[in-house]
Amino acid sequence: MASLDEAEFDRLLRTFERSSDHLETRDAYGTEIEIPYMAKWAAQEPDDLSWLDDWCATLRNHVAAGKSIRRARVVSEPLSDYQRWSLSIAGPMVDAGEDIRWTPRSLVSSLALPGNDFYLFDDRLVVFLLYTGNGLNAGMETSTDPADLNLCRSAFDAVWKLAIPHRDYEPK
16 A cells, blocks of 8 residues: 555545545544634534635535545444534535435444545545544555455445435434
8 A cells, every 4th residue: 555645635535537435434533624623613613614615616516527426424323522513514515515424333333344434536546544543644545456446345335325314314
């Protein structure tokens, strides 16, 4: 596997050809970009979500070009604070065309899932997202190995089959 830096990852997010499938399996993340906004949410301070504008514009451009952007979140219930916050900010991304779905962890016990979250781009490249124990980004690794691609495609499809669309999801 090869390491991937933030600039190259950002390029991949903006230039894939047909599809981007993203599987998230952690109950909490501590990404540097999100921390201040989640802190505002926890303090019940207003957030106009304008920090999502660039990403939402990218999503609208992908959808206009006929591309598919799907995100499946495997979550424990009741939701962690992080996932409650994620649920509260997902609307603009869904409105922009990202198909975000939620899968209660209790439904995936018998599924074979990779050890790390991932993006699968065009069924030809997987980017594994590496995190520290407290959810901070610890790097990214890429693979074009057919076994990795097959594992990630199979895992994503299995989770997606059980997933609940964002607008229909009502956490316990």
